[in-house]
Amino acid sequence: MRILVTGAGGQLGRALPAALSGHEVTALPHGRLDVADAPAVDAALAAEHPQVVINAAAYNEVDRAEAEPDAAFRGNALGPRVLAEATAARGIALVHVSTDYVFDGEADAPYLESSPTAPRSVYGRSKRAGEEAVIAANPRHFVVRTAWLYALDGRNFPNTMRRLAERGGVRVVDDQRGSPTYVPHLAAALASLVGSGDFGLHHAAGRGEATWYELTRALFAGLGLDVTVEPVTTDAFPRPAPRPRYSVLGTERRPARLLPPWQDGLAEYVRAAQEAA
Numbered sequence: 681m682r683i684l685v686t687g688a689g690g691q692l693g694r695a696l697p698a699a700l701s702g703h704e705v706t707a708l709p710h711g712r713l714d715v716a717d718a719p720a721v722d723a724a725l726a727a728e729h730p731q732v733v734i735n736a737a738a739y740n741e742v743d744r745a746e747a748e749p750d751a752a753f754r755g756n757a758l759g760p761r762v763l764a765e766a767t768a769a770r771g772i773a774l775v776h777v778s779t780d781y782v783f784d785g786e787a788d789a790p791y792l793e794s795s796p797t798a799p800r801s802v803y804g805r806s807k808r809a810g811e812e813a814v815i816a817a818n819p820r821h822f823v824v825r826t827a828w829l830y831a832l833d834g835r836n837f838p839n840t841m842r843r844l845a846e847r848g849g850v851r852v853v854d855d856q857r858g859s860p861t862y863v864p865h866l867a868a869a870l871a872s873l874v875g876s877g878d879f880g881l882h883h884a885a886g887r888g889e890a891t892w893y894e895l896t897r898a899l900f901a902g903l904g905l906d907v908t909v910e911p912v913t914t915d916a917f918p919r920p921a922p923r924p925r926y927s928v929l930g931t932e933r934r935p936a937r938l939l940p941p942w943q944d945g946l947a948e949y950v951r952a953a954q955e956a957a
């Protein structure tokens with residue numbers, strides 16, 4: 681298939697071409713395509729005539745979004761709407777990636793695709809608006825919610841923890857629970873979804889659940905780092921944007937599409953980090 685990837689310079693965007701080997705992939709980073717620029721999107725579709733677009737572009741600054749909602753909504757709501765309308769007009773399928781932060785975090789069992797959304801932050805509201813726009817404009821959509829993404833080469837939590845560990849012990853939040861997701865596992869899941877015709881809303885995140893503290897303990901154990909990890913509550917690190925207390929993603933769609941357990945993703949990340957060292 682001919683596949684166009686937008687936001688190709690981000691963590692997920694960089695991983696997609698390898699996962700899509702066997703397809704003809706054009707990967708456009710932000711500098712080459714602004715997804716909120718309707719004429720530019722139209723021109724890109726006319727030039728590349730893809731059968732599928734995978735939107736890995738997003739405004740991802742969860743805290744900064746509280747102070748600049750216009751920028752967040754431009755990237756996370758207007759961009760997806762422009763893509764959805766342009767792809768629908770040409771009969772192109774659209775894979776759009778969303779987030780666990782569309783939920784309020786008050787549940788105590790995994791959120792399913794049919795669970796009601798109630799985002800608590802500007803980022804979460806902007807991502808929910810993007811989901812709604814895609815669902816409304818293009819019937820050939822895959823809206824894929826994921827969570828707690830990390831890859832070896834991105835700005836992400838495990839990379840931050842490794843950096844902090846060089847300076848000594850770390851204090852880590854132990855009262856937010858989610859689904860850590862290794863980017864190559866998500867990229868592989870998206871690759872299997874594109875040809876499936878299984879349109880609609882999907883949850884795709886590392887199977888199981890952990891707190892940031894538990895993730896850090898597992899990371900340091902895997903890396904053989906003897907660093908003290910102190911569990912703290914969310915109150916210890918006041919942030920502009922509220923985080924869901926519990927945002928574990930489950931699925932009521934095909935269980936076969938579930939990602940591997942988050943521990944497997946972390947083990948792959950650790951192996952990749954050790955090879956790169």
Ligand SMILES: NC(=O)c1ccc[n+]([C@@H]2O[C@H](COP(=O)([O-])OP(=O)(O)OC[C@H]3O[C@@H](n4cnc5c(N)ncnc54)[C@H](OP(=O)(O)O)[C@@H]3O)[C@@H](O)[C@H]2O)c1
Pocket residue numbers: 686687688689690691692693709710711713714715716735736737738739740754755759777778779780807826827828829830834
């Ligand atoms: N990271 C997480 O923990 C997490 C969790 C749940 C869901 N998600 C979702 O997963 C997807 C992938 O996230 P990621 O971690 O790969 O994000 P990322 O590393 O921040 O990459 C996002 C990319 O989108 C680009 N971008 C921003 N606005 C754009 C626009 N208007 N047009 C085109 N490109 C634009 C950014 O470019 P610039 O840097 O130049 O702005 C960046 O290269 C996103 O939909 C995100 O919301 C992420």
